[in-house]
Amino acid sequence: MNIIVVGGSLAGLFAGIALKRLGHNVHILERNSEPFLQDQGAGIVAGTETRDYMGTFDKCRRDFVVESVFRHYLDIQGNEIHREDWSQYMTSWDLVYYILRSNFDGIENEYCKVPDQAGGKTIYDYDANVTNMKVENGEVTLFYEQENRKKSIKGDVLIAADGASSSIRALLYPDLERKYAGYIAWRGTILESELSEPVASALVERFTFFHAPGTQILSYIIPAFIGIFDDEIDSPETVKCLEIRKFDTYKNFDFNFDQLLAPKAKVLTHLQIDRIGTFT
DSSP states (O other): OEEEEEOOSHHHHHHHHHHHHTTOEEEEEOOOSSSSOOOSOSEEEOOHHHHHHHHHHOSSOOOOOEEEOEEEEEOTTSOEEEEEOOOEEEEEHHHHHHHHHHHHHOOOOSSOOOOOOOSSOEEEEOSEEEEEEEEETTEEEEEEEETTEEEEEEESEEEEOOOTTOHHHHHHOTTOOEEEEEEEEEEEEEEGGGSOHHHHHHHTTEEEEEEETTEEEEEEEEEOOGGGOSSOOOOOTTOEEEEEEEEESSOOSSOOHHHHHTTTOSEEEEEEEEEEOOOO
């Protein structure tokens, strides 16, 4: 079959690779104007399904997760107040994205060698903005604009994997609106080698939580990603980072989270978190 996937981030690539391996032809349309996506999120959980998927479909065959061996909770003074034996596997968004691009369309990158490309034919089109769609006679036609030109493509199946601002969702459910969820997220990432000894001993190989009214802080170790380095290097699989996230519904304590991370952090983003309205 000829499969159209709208959205070239992780969800679209996961679907595209599995279908490619089954012998289907897959055409991904990504609206981003650059050929590669960058830093869509640093640390992400690698759950059982993700690890099983990579074991089945990833032909790069490299480690992509870091394990935290237990969870613990700290009070405002940094004292441990609770601990649970609970393994948590984390990875980095960039690492997974580039592994998937190598598998999907043979993109060479710093993370892994290009694997065997057996399977159906694949195309990854960027700067492709979907404008409309039509289903007729068991076939879907997708209309999009690319480089100021109007184009269309036909396929047997359409997969919408274009995220929270989905153009396909907007076409199917035009009255659905995104709503602000009421909290702010902060993220900072730092190389493990640049941590002080007290910080490393408290946070490395641990999934750490701090809770207070209106605030949650958590930290965990993730594989290093290329964007955190000052210079272009070959990223060895042993290099890791500490990521810290803070979620605020309002300010509770008199400390500056930016200042806490700024001296060493290479990546710091300030995001407004929102969500998709539910529908049936």
